[in-house]
Amino acid sequence: xxxxxxxxxxxxxxxxxxxxxxxxxxxxxxxxxxxxxxxxxxxxxxxxxxxxxxxxxxxxxxxxxxxxxxxxxxxxxxxxxxxxxxxxxxxxxxxxxxxxxxxxxxxxxxxxxxxxxxxxxxxxxxxxxxxxxxxxxxxxxxxxxxxxxxxxxxxxxxxxxxxxxxxxxxxxxxxxxxxxxxxxxxxxxxxxxxxxxxxxxxxxxx
Amino acid sequence: xxxxxxxxxxxxxxxxxxxxxxxxxxxxxxxxxxxxxxxxxxxxxxxxxxxxxxxxxxxxxxxxxxxxxxxxxxxx
Numbered sequence: 001x002x003x004x005x006x007x008x009x010x011x012x013x014x015x016x017x018x019x020x021x022x023x024x025x026x027x028x029x030x031x032x033x034x035x036x037x038x039x040x041x042x043x044x045x046x047x048x049x050x051x052x053x054x055x056x057x058x059x060x061x062x063x064x065x066x067x068x069x070x071x072x073x074x075x076x077x078x079x080x081x082x083x084x085x086x087x088x089x090x091x092x093x094x095x096x097x098x099x100x101x102x103x104x105x106x107x108x109x110x111x112x113x114x115x116x117x118x119x120x121x122x123x124x125x126x127x128x129x130x131x132x133x134x135x136x137x138x139x140x141x142x143x144x145x146x147x148x149x150x151x152x153x154x155x156x157x158x159x160x161x162x163x164x165x166x167x168x169x170x171x172x173x174x175x176x177x178x179x180x181x182x183x184x185x186x187x188x189x190x191x192x193x194x195x196x197x198x199x200x201x202x203x204x205x206x
Numbered sequence: 207x208x209x210x211x212x213x214x215x216x217x218x219x220x221x222x223x224x225x226x227x228x229x230x231x232x233x234x235x236x237x238x239x240x241x242x243x244x245x246x247x248x249x250x251x252x253x254x255x256x257x258x259x260x261x262x263x264x265x266x267x268x269x270x271x272x273x274x275x276x277x278x279x280x281x282x
Contacts (some may be wrong), residue, residue, distance in 0.1 A: 047253050054222075062241060065239065067239075069242065070239055070240060070241055070242040070243075071241075071242065071243050072241065073241040073243065073246065074249075075246065075249070076248060077249065081246065082243070083241075083243025083244055084213065084241075085243065085244070086242060086243045123249065125246070126243055126244040126245065126246040127244070128247070129247050129249075129252050130249075130252070141249075143249045143266075144247075144249045144250070144252050144254070144255075145254060146254065146255070146262060146265035146266060147269060148266070148269045148270065153269075153275070158273055158274075158275055162270075162273075163266065163269070163270030163273070164266065164270055166265070166269045168270065168273065169272040171273055174274065174276060175272075175276075177207060178276070199251070
């Protein structure tokens, strides 16, 4: 098996926040922590695009490189996880991560920073699979149930793809080939390759 | 004659050196990091999959491929 990866198709993402909500709900993520979030560029203008961002489970993860207590590890499937019992909440991983994936819950009064929390690719952590301890610390372990991350399975437009890197790359490649157009073209018809669809927004091209 | 031989060998040496220069250097950071935490179980090492990796991979593939809705809508 290849590595587990996420791809977000910016042509399809409709900024519905379904992935963010699915993640929050599935893992009961505390207030102030966003394992997944949406980033929108050119908001409200023609050519606006959104992308869903979380931990990208880097092949050569910078968070692992900078952690002073070595609490990060990588699973057989390439998922980057960490041991919260070791984490000291220093925040180095946050500075190192290019995606802003590591999140820190407020652990007490006066903004006291708690242990790092991040997307687990719905793979839990180093506790017994599907145990109460794993659920409390890391959220649900869907991978051990043979399921994909909740965010990708919830995505209504299938903008967010998750799974074996080779498979989702081939899906994305097929989409790009069917679009057959350059970066200047965007909108509904572009995303779904419907030749009969008319542009929904002034300025959108087909 | 000698100049021609020197030129030929010189050209060969330059070619070899040139190709060596095209080699890709490893840009991965060399760290001595070793995970210090608890050992994690494999995703398929549980009651559901009984440590059967193939079964787990097949289940995951059955979930991953249908993300391509072109397979469901049409085959054009």
